[in-house]
Amino acid sequence: MAVKVPILKQGKVLIASIQEDLSDSDILDLQHRILEDVIRCRAEAVIIDVSAIGILDSFGTKTLSEIAYSVRLRGAKLVIVGIQPDVALSMVLLGLTLPDIPTALDLDRGLALINGG
Amino acid sequence: MQHPPDVLVQAIRYDTDVISARQLGRKRAEELGFSRPDQALVATAISELARNIVVYADQGEIELATIHQPDRVGIKITAKDRGPGIADLESALADGFSTGNSLGLGLPGTRRIVDEFDITSSPGLGVIVTVVKWSRR
Numbered sequence: 001m002a003v004k005v006p007i008l009k010q011g012k013v014l015i016a017s018i019q020e021d022l023s024d025s026d027i028l029d030l031q032h033r034i035l036e037d038v039i040r041c042r043a044e045a046v047i048i049d050v051s052a053i054g055i056l057d058s059f060g061t062k063t064l065s066e067i068a069y070s071v072r073l074r075g076a077k078l079v080i081v082g083i084q085p086d087v088a089l090s091m092v093l094l095g096l097t098l099p100d101i102p103t104a105l106d107l108d109r110g111l112a113l114i115n116g117g
Numbered sequence: 118m119q120h121p122p123d124v125l126v127q128a129i130r131y132d133t134d135v136i137s138a139r140q141l142g143r144k145r146a147e148e149l150g151f152s153r154p155d156q157a158l159v160a161t162a163i164s165e166l167a168r169n170i171v172v173y174a175d176q177g178e179i180e181l182a183t184i185h186q187p188d189r190v191g192i193k194i195t196a197k198d199r200g201p202g203i204a205d206l207e208s209a210l211a212d213g214f215s216t217g218n219s220l221g222l223g224l225p226g227t228r229r230i231v232d233e234f235d236i237t238s239s240p241g242l243g244v245i246v247t248v249v250k251w252s253r254r
Contacts, residue, residue: 021136021139021140022136023132023133023135023136024132024135024168024171025132054143054157054160055139055143055157055160055161055164057161057164057165057168058165058168058219058220058222058223058226059168059219061220062219062220085154086153086154086156086157087157089154089157090154090157090158090161090230093158093226093229093230094161094165094222094226094227094229094230095212095222095225095226095229096220096222096226
């Protein structure tokens with residue numbers, strides 16, 4: 001399967017920037033690669049940028065939470081950045097929230113959150 | 118300007134079909150003048166219904182029909198499959214209930230984000246979910 005989401009390494013931070021609407025298997029592939037890379041690169045933090053995503057439904061949200069909790073168990077931080085206003089609204093109406101998972105407006109603020117906290 | 122066809126059908130079998138269906142729905146909602154939040158809700162509802170087909174029934178289809186009324190326009194989304202059906206509809210519509218490995222928010226969540234919701238199923242005869250989202254003018 002082609003890699004849909006490149007994971008960039010900047011120092012001890014991994015940045016996964018989602019560029020297009022992902023299928024369920026693409027999201028699972030991303031989950032797998034992030035967890036591998038966190039170990040391989042000894043990363044201390046992961047940022048997932050979802051600003052290009054027009055929809056986050058129950059499966060996408062569930063998988064993002066699973067990624068966040070697994071990364072945390074590795075002793076690293078995870079921040080989700082760029083959830084679009086319409087996406088946020090439909091997530092809340094659907095009953096989906098990301099409890100305990102830090103979020104930030106954009107990549108810059110996500111990096112600030114990691115460096116500051 | 119040529120009118121787009123009033124009924125669109127997307128066959129659902131693979132998870133990439135889920136993406137096609139929700140993109141089709143978002144585009145149609147946009148063409149009909151739905152607000153951006155409502156476009157996202159239409160796409161989300163389609164995504165949940167289409168995923169249920171892939172996960173629980175192997176294959177089926179999503180039909181999108183436009184409803185024109187004097188004071189409003191709507192999109193009727195019909196999700197049909199010929200899978201095993203749902204034995205306990207009441208539980209399937211309750212938050213947090215799932216027989217798959219999911220959050221159990223697909224059907225109850227979808228019901229919350231649309232204006233009309235109807236589901237029929239019998240064991241062995243598949244599932245038909247019909248929802249309507251209106252855009253007020």
